[in-house]
Amino acid sequence: RWWYKHEGDSGIVPVNEPDYFRLGRETHEDLARIGRGERYEQVVGEIIELARSEADREKLEQLYRRAGWAAAFGMYIEPMTREEFDPVSIEDEIILDRGELWIACTPDRVLRRKIDNRLVYREYKSVGQVSRGWVEHWPYAVQVHIGLKAIEEELGEKLAYCEVMGLVKGQVAYGRLNHPYVWAFRDGDKWLPQGQGRKGLDNVPVWEYTGGILEWVRFCGPEIARAMFPMSAPIMLNERLLAELVAQRTARERQVAAVVGPAQTDRLLRAEHFESRYASCKPVIGSPCAYLAACHSAEVNADPIASGLYSKRIPHRVLEIEEE
Numbered sequence: 614r615w616w617y618k619h620e621g622d623s624g625i626v627p628v629n630e631p632d633y634f635r636l637g638r639e640t641h642e643d644l645a646r647i648g649r650g651e652r653y654e655q656v657v658g659e660i661i662e663l664a665r666s667e668a669d670r671e672k673l674e675q676l677y678r679r680a681g682w683a684a685a686f687g688m689y690i691e692p693m694t695r696e697e698f699d700p701v702s703i704e705d706e707i708i709l710d711r712g713e714l715w716i717a718c719t720p721d722r723v724l725r726r727k728i729d730n731r732l733v734y735r736e737y738k739s740v741g742q743v744s745r746g747w748v749e750h751w752p753y754a755v756q757v758h759i760g761l762k763a764i765e766e767e768l769g770e771k772l773a774y775c776e777v778m779g780l781v782k783g784q785v786a787y788g789r790l791n792h793p794y795v796w797a798f799r800d801g802d803k804w805l806p807q808g809q810g811r812k813g814l815d816n817v818p819v820w821e822y823t824g825g826i827l828e829w830v831r832f833c834g835p836e837i838a839r840a841m842f843p844m845s846a847p848i849m850l851n852e853r854l855l856a857e858l859v860a861q862r863t864a865r866e867r868q869v870a871a872v873v874g875p876a877q878t879d880r881l882l883r884a885e886h887f888e889s890r891y892a893s894c895k896p897v898i899g900s901p902c903a904y905l906a907a908c909h910s911a912e913v914n915a916d917p918i919a920s921g922l923y924s925k926r927i928p929h930r931v932l933e934i935e936e937e
Contacts, residue, residue: 615887616904616917617926619873624926625917627903634903636675640780641704641721641737643683648694648703648722653687657827664820674790677819677826681794682780684830685838698724701732701768709763714863720760723768731773734764740779743843751777751845755858761850774847781841793837794830795819806833 618624643660647653660680667673701723709716722735736757740747751757757775765772783792790796791807798805798814804822805814822829830838868886876883889908895901906913906922917923 615876615883616907616923619869619876619887620917621925622877623928625907625923626926628922628924631900631903632675633900636679637739640679640682640739643679644686644721644737645704647683647687647691648700653683653691654827656683656687661826670818671790673818673820674792674795677795678783678790678792680826681792681819681830682841684827685794685833685841688830689835689838690842694724697728698726698733701725707763707767709759709766711859711863714859714866716759716763716859716862718756718760718763720764723764726773729773732764732768732770733773734760734775736760736775736777738777738779739782740843741782741784743779743781747779748843748845751775752848752851755854757848758851758855759858761848762852762855765850772850774849776847777845779843779845781843789816793833793841794826797822797829804829804832806837 616625643656646656657680660676660683664673664676664680667676702720703722704719705723706717706719709718720734721737724733724735725731726733734757757777761772761775781792783790783795785791793807795818796807796816797819798807798809798811799817800814804817819826819829824832872882872886876886893902894905894908902908906920907917908914910920913920913922918925
């Protein structure tokens with residue numbers, strides 16, 4: 614929190630955006646464009662155009678996964694969504710207003726169910742591999758309840774529920790990103806999706822498929838597409854949990870307001886009130902923290918912007934811009 618929101622008053626961000634931030638942002642933009650009515654073929658075509666000039670295999674894998682997601686979403690997921698729902702909003706920032714505490718959130722999608730005219734909140738979350746634990750996690754994720762209440766107050770009506778839609782990222786193993794829209798099996802001239810091959814067949818990248826990514830996604834079919842976008846069970850608003858969160862955050866923001874100024878120069882005060890989460894610096898599984906150097910390199914820590922690794926953060930949320 615310190616580095617992102619408060620260092621030098623406005624916070625700092627890495628000069629080179631971490632891949633996991635960039636990939637998440639780009640994928641959300643792809644799905645938002647399709648949800649707003651743009652042709653998925655156009656979205657996919659732009660991604661493949663980027664891939665044409667890319668020689669790095671890891672980046673090619675990321676681009677083809679992104680293109681496969683967009684194609685499968687446009688072919689199979691969005692048509693099913695439109696059958697059941699009417700669109701209300703996509704990626705619109707709203708504020709949960711609790712007097713001195715304002716919590717900004719950006720629901721990925723708000724839909725109106727045709728069968729009973731009730732609102733449904735849908736959130737997108739990437740996942741390496743779907744498990745029971747992933748499904749059961751979301752009722753306890755407070756972000757979901759913030760979004761439910763913020764939408765309810767913004768639109769002036771109760772929501773039916775929230776549902777989380779996963780985006781299956783696949784797993785990196787044996788030097789490859791194993792994902793059905795990235796790697797396949799080939800038996801002579803016959804291509805087979807992952808999970809349908811057998812021992813001894815060649816692993817081949819999907820960018821070698823002569824029909825292109827759109828045709829490959831069609832060949833894989835709706836069952837594989839639906840598996841790439843799993844849904845959580847419906848999540849109902851927990852008013853008690855939300856009230857406790859608001860009380861906790863209000864107390865925390867009062868504390869921050871009292872110390873954030875002096876903590877710019879008093880490093881011990883900063884350490885006392887902005888606790889480091891060292892377990893997240895470079896986890897065994899997952900990406901390292903974007904502020905790893907700012908914490909662990911004494912030279913960078915002394916002046917992160919002068920190091921060239923970080924730049925001043927430009928406020929982008931409506932709430933922050935209005936405050937300025």
